[in-house]
């Protein structure tokens with residue numbers, strides 16, 4: 384069976400270049416460093432290291448960029464914070480010096496994806512989500528840590544590199560047209576999906592059959608990668624005729640299956656689909672028709688329980704007109720429709736029947752944390768509890784993620800409040816569901832996003848969630864938080880100036896306690912540096928950290944590839 388269409392990998396076929404090939408002859412400093420050693424916010428795309436193959440094995444290691452970071456404590460959003468600064472080279476791999484102790488049971492690779500390159504030549508992207516995908520790996524074995532990163536070779540990335548201009552529609556960026564004819568041609572391409580990006584910068588997931596796939600909101604932005612070398616192996620082709628251009632960026636993936644939602648923009652609704660492990664073919668479980676309009680709500684993610692799939696209908700809806708615009712609107716490709724109301728639909732996994740559909744209070748969320756079934760004493764399901772990182776029904780969070788905002792923190796507390804939003808969806812035919820905070824939001828500084836749980840508790844009653852919270856004032860989530868949903872308490876990790884990425888929980892093999900494991904994150908620091916961080920899943924205390932030899936941009940979502 385053909386799993387993927389191979390694409391030409393310009394990187395691997397290119398010989399390693401001498402550093403001097405691209406070095407700016409006028410200056411001894413690499414071009415991403417100014418004379419005083421500070422990062423320039425806008426690094427040229429033709430970076431001196433960009434095409435250097437800097438991999439420890441099998442060729443001898445080449446030193447990482449000679450980074451002399453500014454020794455000052457920048458807050459989470461200074462103009463030079465590495466979290467919002469493009470990655471300084473296309474790829475790198477090497478061993479990191481570990482302070483502390485990596486548990487010997489931790490054997491495998493943590494992979495993280497995210498938008499790590501936000502410019503083409505002198506042109507700077509505007510939104511966090513526009514950046515070209517940067518994969519980062521942390522390989523743990525025998526207490527040692529090999530790290531690396533590599534750019535994902537999507538068509539969008541390769542075309543921009545070759546043509547030195549934006550060639551596909553990204554989250555907020557639209558290619559500029561030379562003339563009216565080109566504009567009309569590009570619009571036609573938009574309807575066929577040809578001009579949409581395939582920049583798979585949102586997440587990375589290990590399928591049940593072992594293939595590792597990077598994903599984003601466009602279906603064409605599904606790429607198979609090698610988890611060891613981070614090489615792009617080719618596009619993941621869905622071998623069915625379901626069509627559609629977009630899907631949820633966060634499928635539910637287990638050893639057995641891959642579940643996702645395909646929004647229908649023509650007849651507002653969602654197809655709920657399932658792909659068995661080992662297959663490329665999605666099959667329809669059922670369809671949900673939207674109760675509000677004019678378009679389906681944005682479904683960046685969705686939750687499942689053991690027997691049901693929850694299909695959220697958020698009043699932040701896709702917007703066809705905004706899709707056509709050349710300039711971004713404050714809500715980008717979306718529109719806020721409070722009058723259209725918000726709904727939660729519950730579909731039976733085995734029959735595809737809708738077993739509940741309730742109106743809920745207005746809400747805004749990117750990420751669902753988990754969901755489970757509540758039963759009465761006779762074992763009948765009375766309600767579904769679904770938790771999410773909820774942004775107080777405030778859509779301004781999207782605009783807060785503009786790079787200008789992220790890079791211009793001035794001490795003002797501008798991060799909108801967020802909470803663990805807990806939906807209670809009655810299963811007795813009632814018309815309304817409830818949405819409340821699962822714990823007092825001040826427990827985690829009223830910041831809440833980028834969550835993970837113990838995957839063995841997916842769809843089941845659970846107690847702990849890990850996420851990014853806030854220590855205010857801030858303009859972006861700047862803590863790691865362990866939320867105890869039973870005790871309604873949170874324990875927080877914070878360091879001045881740090882921007883930590885999603886805390887990812889890895890369970891200890893054989894563990895019986897839900898929080899027996901480690902939490903992995905990568906932290907970009909205000910002084911220009913970055914480190915990998917390991918916290919104990921139970922005590923939430925640091926057990927190890929390891930410095931990267933250069934600053935790391937912020938990243939979004941990761942996965943764990945165990946070594947057996």
Ligand SMILES: CC(=O)/C=C/C=C(C)/C=C/C1=C(C)CCCC1(C)C
Nearest residue numbers: 512552553554580584585600629716
């Ligand atoms: C990084 C992240 O979380 C989200 C990325 C979202 C993307 C790339 C969205 C792209 C889209 C288009 C280019 C047009 C169609 C709508 C939409 C799926 C939002």
Ligand SMILES: CC(/C=C/C=O)=C\C=C\C=O
Nearest residue numbers: 585749780831832860939
């Ligand atoms: C990083 C983020 C929201 C932070 C707000 O507090 C959202 C990321 C969404 C895509 O994966």
Ligand SMILES: [Fe+2]
Nearest residue numbers: 585683749940
């Ligand atoms: Fe996400």
